[in-house]
Amino acid sequence: MRYLLTDTLIAGLPLVPVVMGIYLVIRIRQDFDLTVDGSLTLGGALAAVLLNHGAGVPLAMLVAVAGAAAAGLVTTGLHLMFRIPVILAGLVMSIGMTTLNLRLLGRPSISLGDGGTLFSGLAGLAPDVRDWLTVAILAAFAGVFLAAVGYLLLTEIGLALRATGVNARMARAQGVDDRRSLALCLALANASAGLSGALIVQSQGFADSGTGTGTLLAGVGAVMLGELITRPGGASRVGRVIVAVLAGTLVYRLVLVGALRAGLQATDLAGITALTLVAAVALNRYLPELGRSLRRGSPARRPRGAAATVKEVG
Amino acid sequence: MLRLDGVRLVHNAGTPTEVVALDHVDLEIPAGQFVTVVGSNGAGKSSLVGVVAGTHRPSRGRVLLDGRDVTRLPDHARAAAVARVFDDPLAGTAPGLSLADNLALAGARGRRRRLLPAVTRGRQAGMRADLAMLGLGLEHRLADPVALLSAGQRQSVTMLMAGLRRPRLLLLDEHLAALDPRTRDRVLDLTLRTHERLGCASLMITHSMRHAIEVGDRLLVMARGRVVYDVAGPEKAALTPAGLVDIIAGLGDAPSDRQLLAG
Numbered sequence: 001m002r003y004l005l006t007d008t009l010i011a012g013l014p015l016v017p018v019v020m021g022i023y024l025v026i027r028i029r030q031d032f033d034l035t036v037d038g039s040l041t042l043g044g045a046l047a048a049v050l051l052n053h054g055a056g057v058p059l060a061m062l063v064a065v066a067g068a069a070a071a072g073l074v075t076t077g078l079h080l081m082f083r084i085p086v087i088l089a090g091l092v093m094s095i096g097m098t099t100l101n102l103r104l105l106g107r108p109s110i111s112l113g114d115g116g117t118l119f120s121g122l123a124g125l126a127p128d129v130r131d132w133l134t135v136a137i138l139a140a141f142a143g144v145f146l147a148a149v150g151y152l153l154l155t156e157i158g159l160a161l162r163a164t165g166v167n168a169r170m171a172r173a174q175g176v177d178d179r180r181s182l183a184l185c186l187a188l189a190n191a192s193a194g195l196s197g198a199l200i201v202q203s204q205g206f207a208d209s210g211t212g213t214g215t216l217l218a219g220v221g222a223v224m225l226g227e228l229i230t231r232p233g234g235a236s237r238v239g240r241v242i243v244a245v246l247a248g249t250l251v252y253r254l255v256l257v258g259a260l261r262a263g264l265q266a267t268d269l270a271g272i273t274a275l276t277l278v279a280a281v282a283l284n285r286y287l288p289e290l291g292r293s294l295r296r297g298s299p300a301r302r303p304r305g306a307a308a309t310v311k312e313v314g
Numbered sequence: 315m316l317r318l319d320g321v322r323l324v325h326n327a328g329t330p331t332e333v334v335a336l337d338h339v340d341l342e343i344p345a346g347q348f349v350t351v352v353g354s355n356g357a358g359k360s361s362l363v364g365v366v367a368g369t370h371r372p373s374r375g376r377v378l379l380d381g382r383d384v385t386r387l388p389d390h391a392r393a394a395a396v397a398r399v400f401d402d403p404l405a406g407t408a409p410g411l412s413l414a415d416n417l418a419l420a421g422a423r424g425r426r427r428r429l430l431p432a433v434t435r436g437r438q439a440g441m442r443a444d445l446a447m448l449g450l451g452l453e454h455r456l457a458d459p460v461a462l463l464s465a466g467q468r469q470s471v472t473m474l475m476a477g478l479r480r481p482r483l484l485l486l487d488e489h490l491a492a493l494d495p496r497t498r499d500r501v502l503d504l505t506l507r508t509h510e511r512l513g514c515a516s517l518m519i520t521h522s523m524r525h526a527i528e529v530g531d532r533l534l535v536m537a538r539g540r541v542v543y544d545v546a547g548p549e550k551a552a553l554t555p556a557g558l559v560d561i562i563a564g565l566g567d568a569p570s571d572r573q574l575l576a577g
């Protein structure tokens with residue numbers, strides 16, 4: 001149990017960007033984009049190949065993010081040009097990108113050389129210190145990323161994005177270009193996946209062509225767990241959305257790390273993922289009712305209303 | 315302000331289900347004029363709204379706003395000039411977003427949206443002042459999701475949103491139809507005040523013969539995709555709801571039950 005916390009954080013923090021990206025697509029656009037499975041691997045592959053060719057960490061990560069964002073734009077293009085539903089366009093992309101990623105890597109898995117990753121400065125330190133510094137670096141990335149996305153959502157452009165997901169007809173009547181909003185959303189979601197891929201590859205020291213498989217599903221599970229914990233309730237409460245994403249990602253990883261600690265094998269993780277997802281859905285469905293029936297008898301709660309503050313939107 | 319030149323709109327062209335929704339509509343509405351439109355179901359009222367709003371592209375003819383040809387512009391690209399209020403009182407606002415977010419969204423209609431905070435303290439003060447004028451107490455509920463508001467409150471907010479950013483044309487698509495009588499009067503009053511304040515052209519589709527006659531400067535009757543009756547001034551004022559129903563019935567179109575009941 002000793003390393004449960006650091007293991008969870010080291011495995012979970014790199015996933016924060018991609019879960020945020022998935023949140024943007026499934027909750028703000030009300031759609032599913034499977035491209036993220038391929039983009040996460042692509043981001044990792046681009047970063048690994050560039051780092052192994054001696055590129056600096058900033059350049060490698062920038063290219064990883066940009067490449068993944070481009071994948072999101074291709075998905076948007078498929079959807080808009082050929083009228084393929086986003087979920088199908090994403091599926092096609094994720095399958096196509098498997099080949100692209102294998103070509104990039106040259107073989108199914110490559111390891112990163114000793115020099116020049118985000119974490120190579122920590123090589124000589126004691127394991128405990130190294131773990132916590134790794135956590136600190138990953139937390140810094142996750143924190144800056146979440147703050148940036150939170151700010152974006154609160155801007156005029158982000159507001160237009162949130163509105164198209166809730167009421168597209170009204171958003172168009174207010175002059176919002178639906179197609180541009182979708183492009184922004186998918187580019188952002190996949191850029192986030194690319195960033196996650198680049199962080200994962202560097203923290204684990206190798207890039208694998210299968211890293212991204214199941215990312216969307218895992219992200220959906222994390223989002224649902226997060227919503228269970230924080231009940232964000234509406235796209236206007238951006239602060240709560242961010243807490244939901246962070247908490248959901250970490251709790252989700254904690255379940256998986258905990259399962260491994262309890263003696264399950266790595267091959268069991270797919271099953272655990274599925275069970276976690278089902279549990280999250282079930283709890284989301286029935287927990288509020290249970291809460292209501294427990295509260296019955298106690299003084300009626302005032303509905304969120306007149307007393308709600310404007311803090312979260314200001 | 316608004317001009318339609320020989321606008322024709324055909325749905326499902328070339329198929330067995332082909333429908334001529336608009337058949338050569340010529341129409342000119344100057345700035346400041348308030349026009350009401352009545353007609354039975356299928357007369358082409360909604361198609362007229364669609365062509366003016368930009369959700370339908372005419373098969374033939376031109377749509378001009380302030381002399382500019384906008385025939386090929388999609389709805390979002392016309393939003394600076396055309397403000398819409400829908401028949402469904404829930405359609406004009408985004409339910410999951412707060413009242414402040416909805417107003418901020420409308421406050422940027424037709425201009426470039428920036429990477430700057432949408433809801434600022436200064437804008438909130440302006441929003442409270444605007445909402446206070448509705449007299450519904452909504453100025454205290456800026457952070458509430460719009461989903462918590464009643465249908466009448468939401469239509470009032472949509473009307474308020476339509477009046478932001480000085481549109482050149484108010485496009486009102488049976489926007490009073492789904493409201494209870496008291497709310498209807500209130501939203502109608504707000505509509506007229508908004509029209510006066512903006513000095514814009516207004517096009518109001520209605521199923522109420524009484525509103526069609528009593529409200530506005532000019533009345534159009536549509537049938538089978540054409541404007542068949544166009545009156546203004548004393549001639550319009552002299553109309554009675556029963557007489558108007560007779561006119562529609564005389565065109566060979568059966569007035570809907572709803573129109574008869576609404577009198």
